[in-house]
Amino acid sequence: MAETAKTAVLQEETRIFNTPQWIIEYSNSYQWMKKKGFKTEKEMREWCSQNYLDFWDEMAQTYADWFKPYTQILEWNPPYAKWFLGGKCNVAYNAVDRHAKSWRRNKVAYYFVGEPVGDTKTITYYQLYQAVNKMANGLKSLGVKKGDRVSIYLPMIPELPITMLACAKIGAIHSVVFSGFSAGGLQSRVTDAEAKVVVTSDGFYRRGKPLPLKPNVDEAVQNAPSVEKVVVVKRAGLDVPMKEGRDIWYHDLIKDQPAECYTEELDPEDRLFILYTSGTTGKPKGIEHAHGGFCVGPAYTTAWALDVHEEDVYWCTADCGWITGHSYVVYGPLCLGATSILYEGAPDYPDIGRWWSIIEEYGVSVFYTAPTAIRMFMKAGDQWPKKYNLKSIRILASVGEPLNPEAYVWFRNNIGGGQAPIIDTWWQTETGCHVIAPLPMTPEKPGSVAFPLPGFNTDIYDEDGNSVPLGYGGNIVQKTPWPSMLRAFFRDPERYMKEYWQMYWDVKPGTYLAGDKATRDKDGYWWIQGRIDDVLKVAGHRISNAEVESAAVSHPAVAEAAVIGKPDEVKGEVIVAFIILKEGVQESEDLKKDIAKHVRSVLGPVAYPEIVYFVKDVPKTRSGKIMRRVIKAKALGKPVGDISALANPESVENIPLIV
Numbered sequence: 001m002a003e004t005a006k007t008a009v010l011q012e013e014t015r016i017f018n019t020p021q022w023i024i025e026y027s028n029s030y031q032w033m034k035k036k037g038f039k040t041e042k043e044m045r046e047w048c049s050q051n052y053l054d055f056w057d058e059m060a061q062t063y064a065d066w067f068k069p070y071t072q073i074l075e076w077n078p079p080y081a082k083w084f085l086g087g088k089c090n091v092a093y094n095a096v097d098r099h100a101k102s103w104r105r106n107k108v109a110y111y112f113v114g115e116p117v118g119d120t121k122t123i124t125y126y127q128l129y130q131a132v133n134k135m136a137n138g139l140k141s142l143g144v145k146k147g148d149r150v151s152i153y154l155p156m157i158p159e160l161p162i163t164m165l166a167c168a169k170i171g172a173i174h175s176v177v178f179s180g181f182s183a184g185g186l187q188s189r190v191t192d193a194e195a196k197v198v199v200t201s202d203g204f205y206r207r208g209k210p211l212p213l214k215p216n217v218d219e220a221v222q223n224a225p226s227v228e229k230v231v232v233v234k235r236a237g238l239d240v241p242m243k244e245g246r247d248i249w250y251h252d253l254i255k256d257q258p259a260e261c262y263t264e265e266l267d268p269e270d271r272l273f274i275l276y277t278s279g280t281t282g283k284p285k286g287i288e289h290a291h292g293g294f295c296v297g298p299a300y301t302t303a304w305a306l307d308v309h310e311e312d313v314y315w316c317t318a319d320c321g322w323i324t325g326h327s328y329v330v331y332g333p334l335c336l337g338a339t340s341i342l343y344e345g346a347p348d349y350p351d352i353g354r355w356w357s358i359i360e361e362y363g364v365s366v367f368y369t370a371p372t373a374i375r376m377f378m379k380a381g382d383q384w385p386k387k388y389n390l391k392s393i394r395i396l397a398s399v400g401e402p403l404n405p406e407a408y409v410w411f412r413n414n415i416g417g418g419q420a421p422i423i424d425t426w427w428q429t430e431t432g433c434h435v436i437a438p439l440p441m442t443p444e445k446p447g448s449v450a451f452p453l454p455g456f457n458t459d460i461y462d463e464d465g466n467s468v469p470l471g472y473g474g475n476i477v478q479k480t481p482w483p484s485m486l487r488a489f490f491r492d493p494e495r496y497m498k499e500y501w502q503m504y505w506d507v508k509p510g511t512y513l514a515g516d517k518a519t520r521d522k523d524g525y526w527w528i529q530g531r532i533d534d535v536l537k538v539a540g541h542r543i544s545n546a547e548v549e550s551a552a553v554s555h556p557a558v559a560e561a562a563v564i565g566k567p568d569e570v571k572g573e574v575i576v577a578f579i580i581l582k583e584g585v586q587e588s589e590d591l592k593k594d595i596a597k598h599v600r601s602v603l604g605p606v607a608y609p610e611i612v613y614f615v616k617d618v619p620k621t622r623s624g625k626i627m628r629r630v631i632k633a634k635a636l637g638k639p640v641g642d643i644s645a646l647a648n649p650e651s652v653e654n655i656p657l658i659v
């Protein structure tokens with residue numbers, strides 16, 4: 001406790017990087033600031049946050065069209081918010097319909113780049129409109145209605161955003177499951193959501209090879225009684241068994257569907273999607289997001305933080321299986337009518353210059369990626385980006401984990417021509433859009449996410465709910481609601497309350513606890529320090545320790561498992577599993593491999609434990625809770641602190657040093 005109560009800033013980064021004046025003056029946020037007559041960035045940020053209702057109202061008017069205007073901006077009954085009451089809207093209308101009927105009808109929405117070199121497709125807003133309508137009609141023909149859940153388990157191909165938008169259009173709720181999860185991960189998410197339909201593909205391309213995907217669905221759906229239909233996109237030309245009466249090819253489903261489809265006029269609080277994310281228990285939590293908020297938050301931040309303009313070619317490398325794909329591959333850029341790249345494959349196929357070749361070929365001007373990718377490229381060497389003309393780049397951006405100063409400088413110099421700012425965006429599945437980030441006009445400190453964005457009242461609290469002074473750290477909190485905030489956990493109001501709102505309920509009800517620690521330096525710059533709970537960040541992907549543990553325990557030889565993250569130069573963290581074997585089972589290297597493989601088969605490659613150790617016991621509290629913090633400290637050679645409260649303090653000695 002004392003540790004977070006007032007963590008002093010120990011190491012200070014003193015370098016400041018300024019953005020060239022032309023990039024600042026061109027930026028959307030700077031132009032707004034000038035129009036409003038604010039003298040400084042600080043003044044603007046403060047005004048917008050103090051007057052957050054007026055600010056969000058203006059953003060809602062600027063970036064969204066409403067079928068019926070709202071009459072009330074916010075109704076806040078903590079912990080439940082309703083935004084834009086009395087209005088009617090649909091994010092699919094804002095993302096697609098209105099552009100297809102405007103001068104943007106022939107503008108490119110997506111340049112799709114498949115992994116096989118040369119496999120590309122250009123999709124205009126009008127073409128997107130037709131494709132979405134056909135799929136929306138297709139879903140309707142399968143009996144999907146407003147409020148029904150559709151699970152989407154697809155690689156990064158156009159059918160993924162198209163299916164998301166088709167659901168939105170008819171008021172169905174999409175639940176995208178990352179295609180890097182395997183049958184077990186998919187099954188728990190499909191079952192919890194009680195999805196009626198699953199949309200998948202035969203397979204996808206990864207490093208030149210077609211890999212199967214559909215078999216995972218067959219396995220997952222066996223134990224998911226809610227699923228009535230499985231729709232299969234033909235992508236990789238693989239031979240997959242189709243179950244009579246249940247499975248239907250995507251191309252057959254849409255073949256005779258009309259290219260017009262009514263867009264539901266929805267209440268802004270009607271749910272747009274559920275996205276499962278990792279929390280502290282083994283059961284993933286279904287974060288619910290609403291149409292109204294998603295018409296506003298992603299578009300505003302795509303325009304302000306990422307500074308996407310009408311004439312940009314924008315590329316966010318995230319997969320739609322994660323929130324970044326939802327907000328910044330689909331809803332944000334499409335609501336702005338922007339042109340984006342949609343890339344299917346690996347960053348290093350056929351070689352590690354692939355991304356740079358795409359930037360050169362399409363003239364990408366705004367590029368948004370993750371620290372793990374940047375570090376991988378940095379390791380591969382400067383010679384790769386040097387082969388390509390990257391002069392089109394104006395803005396770089398990063399998300400998912402802290403961007404270390406070394407990677408910041410490399411990215412800026414080698415990809416950003418030494419001048420592009422790096423918009424390091426802190427946010428979460430729960431927040432729906434960026435919360436803390438520099439704007440193009442912000443002088444940057446490498447490794448810092450700068451300041452809370454206009455419209456947010458973000459703060460750092462100590463354990464008692466006091467805002468900590470500059471120079472200290474604590475828990476990131478939100479003091480006021482924002483439009484694209486999470487609305488609930490799917491069918492689990494207790495956990496929603498407990499995980500996000502309970503912490504400061506007695507002192508300051510309505511305070512959202514983000515679950516991250518941060519510090520502010522003497523200039524007020526924010527530095528993210530990581531999670532306060534047991535959530536791993538592996539290559540930027542959010543994985544729950546408990547979910548990996550429960551997958552390990554499902555191996556027949558395993559009695560108990562404790563999982564921690566070990567710092568890794570490229571991936572941020574790698575997964576380390578401490579395994580207690582069942583009585584009588586012989587330890588062996590083969591068994592370690594088998595357990596790691598088993599976890600991979602249950603949860604998918606994304607959750608693969610790179611290191612497995614056998615131990616006799618793991619430290620636990622008297623109530624039986626595994627003390628991962630103690631395990632981690634011991635394994636990494638750090639002080640373990642007071643362990644007298646443990647039920648089995650002697651077990652700490654068993655934990656090997658792994659560094």
Ligand code: WTA
Pocket residue numbers: 277322323324398399400401402403424425426427428429430449514515516528530531540541542
């Ligand atoms: C972490 C991803 C440092 C943080 C958008 C947060 C970051 C979690 C940053 C959410 C950043 C995200 N710097 N850490 N710029 N952005 N995080 O839900 O721990 O997959 O709580 O959303 O990622 O992960 P999620």
